[in-house]
Amino acid sequence: MVIEIKGVKKGVSPVVATVLLVVMVIIIGLIIFLWFRSFTGDALTKFGGRNIELVCGEVQMLVNYDRGEFSITNLGNVPIYSVELKITEGRSHSTESITDLSSKWKENFKLGLRQGQIFSDYTNPLIETIDDADEVLVIPVLIGTSSEGDKTHICDEKNGEELVLN
Amino acid sequence: MAMLRNKKGVSVMIGYILLVVFALSVSVGIYSWLRSYVPGEGLGCPDGVSLYLKSAIYNAGANELTIEIVNNGRFSVAGYFIHMTDDVDAEVPTVDLSDELKDSGVGAQKLGGSVFILSGDGDNSFSPGSESTQVFDTTDTGRPYLVRITPTRQQNVDERQRFVGCGEARTEQVIIAE
Numbered sequence: 069m070v071i072e073i074k075g076v077k078k079g080v081s082p083v084v085a086t087v088l089l090v091v092m093v094i095i096i097g098l099i100i101f102l103w104f105r106s107f108t109g110d111a112l113t114k115f116g117g118r119n120i121e122l123v124c125g126e127v128q129m130l131v132n133y134d135r136g137e138f139s140i141t142n143l144g145n146v147p148i149y150s151v152e153l154k155i156t157e158g159r160s161h162s163t164e165s166i167t168d169l170s171s172k173w174k175e176n177f178k179l180g181l182r183q184g185q186i187f188s189d190y191t192n193p194l195i196e197t198i199d200d201a202d203e204v205l206v207i208p209v210l211i212g213t214s215s216e217g218d219k220t221h222i223c224d225e226k227n228g229e230e231l232v233l234n
Numbered sequence: 235m236a237m238l239r240n241k242k243g244v245s246v247m248i249g250y251i252l253l254v255v256f257a258l259s260v261s262v263g264i265y266s267w268l269r270s271y272v273p274g275e276g277l278g279c280p281d282g283v284s285l286y287l288k289s290a291i292y293n294a295g296a297n298e299l300t301i302e303i304v305n306n307g308r309f310s311v312a313g314y315f316i317h318m319t320d321d322v323d324a325e326v327p328t329v330d331l332s333d334e335l336k337d338s339g340v341g342a343q344k345l346g347g348s349v350f351i352l353s354g355d356g357d358n359s360f361s362p363g364s365e366s367t368q369v370f371d372t373t374d375t376g377r378p379y380l381v382r383i384t385p386t387r388q389q390n391v392d393e394r395q396r397f398v399g400c401g402e403a404r405t406e407q408v409i410i411a412e
Contacts, residue, residue: 086248093256101263111270115277116392119270126276128401132326139328141317143384143401145277183399184315184347184384188328 112212112221114146120212124223129181131206131229136195138231139188140206142181149180149211152222156203165209169194180211204231277391279400282308285385287407288365292378294411298336299370299378303351307385307403310358313342313350315384315399318409320376327382327406329375336369346397348386357388357395382406 080088112120128144129151142148150173151166166173172189181187189195198204207228212221284307291300299318305311317327332349335342342351349368351360360366372378384404388395 082245086252090252090255093252094259097259097263111267113270116274117270118274122271122273126278130326132328134324134326137328139326141326141328143399143404145396145398145401182347183397184330184386186317186328186330 112214112219114210114212120210120221121224123210123212124208124221124227127208127210127223127227129206129208129229131231133198133204133231133233137188137190138194138198139186140181141186142183145183146208146210147180147182148208149220150209152207152209153197154205154207154225154228155197155201156205157201163207164197166194169197198231198233201233204233205229206231275391277389277396277398279385279387279389279398279403280309283311283385283387283400283403284308285311285314285383285403285405287381287383287405290378290381290407290409292372292409292411294377297371297373299331299372299381299409300367301370301381301383302365302367303383304365305360305362307362309387310356310361311351311385311400312358312388312397313345313348313360313386315348315386316370316381317384318375318378318381320378322379324380327380331370331372331375331378331381334370334372334375336371341366342368348399350386377411378409380406380408 114120114123123146126144127146127148129148130141130143132139140151153164153166153169155162155164170189170191172191173187177187205225205228207225208223210221210223211218286304286306288302288304292298293300303314316331318329318331319327320329330347332344332347335344335349342349344350351366353359353364353366354361382404385400387398387400389398
């Protein structure tokens with residue numbers, strides 16, 4: 069009786085079990101990787117594969133506001149595609165793009181502010197916006213490359229330049 | 235006893251292979267994810283690049299600004315960015331003067347938004363110790379009160395020639411009227 073039961077008892081062979089294990093590990097790993105990547109996003113790079121967040125730290129710009137004229141000088145070697153102005157009025161703040169505030173930027177700096185270039189403007193609504201503000205932080209916007217093509221990237225506030233208001 | 239004899243599992247060798255393959259695939263995944271975060275060599279000039287503005291004289295009658303530049307650094311440079319202001323009280327030059335270079339092609343020429351010095355062979359032809367004089371037409375820009383010079387270089391970065399500005403080596407000078 070015992071011998072008959074032993075003969076009938078069959079299962080998956082060790083080779084099949086190993087293959088199954090490997091396939092399962094790969095599939096689960098792939099699922100976790102794709103799920104995790106959706107959180108981190110596709111890495112934007114610039115200058116031959118360097119993460120754009122690192123490149124943001126290399127932006128050198130001189131921002132100035134003097135008697136109704138706002139200027140940005142690109143002193144570094146990173147082209148500044150655009151800038152965002154974080155405007156603080158009292159306890160509230162808003163963020164505006166320079167392209168929405170200055171027609172001069174839109175017309176003359178479509179490709180951004182290259183190294184050594186200067187943008188200056190004294191027209192409204194840009195100047196009106198700055199005059200009404202208590203604090204203005206100028207944050208660079210760069211263009212980076214990803215697997216989906218070129219994309220803009222707004223740098224962190226720590227890479228921004230505080231505008232000294234007279 | 236019979237059940238004990240039939241007890242089979244993954245062999246030690248396959249266990250090792252699985253472990254190694256798993257560790258390798260995890261490493262490759264993490265490497266490709268973090269690779270872009272590895273800090274590399276940024277675009278910039280070497281320390282020791284310096285241009286000295288020997289003189290900057292404005293001729294009101296001729297509407298001309300004449301500048302004399304000396305390379306007092308340790309490296310050759312390609313040229314410079316030049317910016318000025320026509321406001322006597324302004325502290326930051328906001329006008330690009332490179333477009334107003336007179337006699338472009340003789341001794342220096344316009345290159346993008348910069349002045350490229352034609353002093354010798356090579357991309358960085360303005361060698362240490364050399365002097366160069368350029369004249370700028372200020373008819374359209376107004377009387378210059380302050381001028382700023384930022385050296386530029388052709389720099390080999392990642393086996394590619396790149397045009398870089400040396401922002402750290404910029405220099406400013408108040409203009410004297412003749």
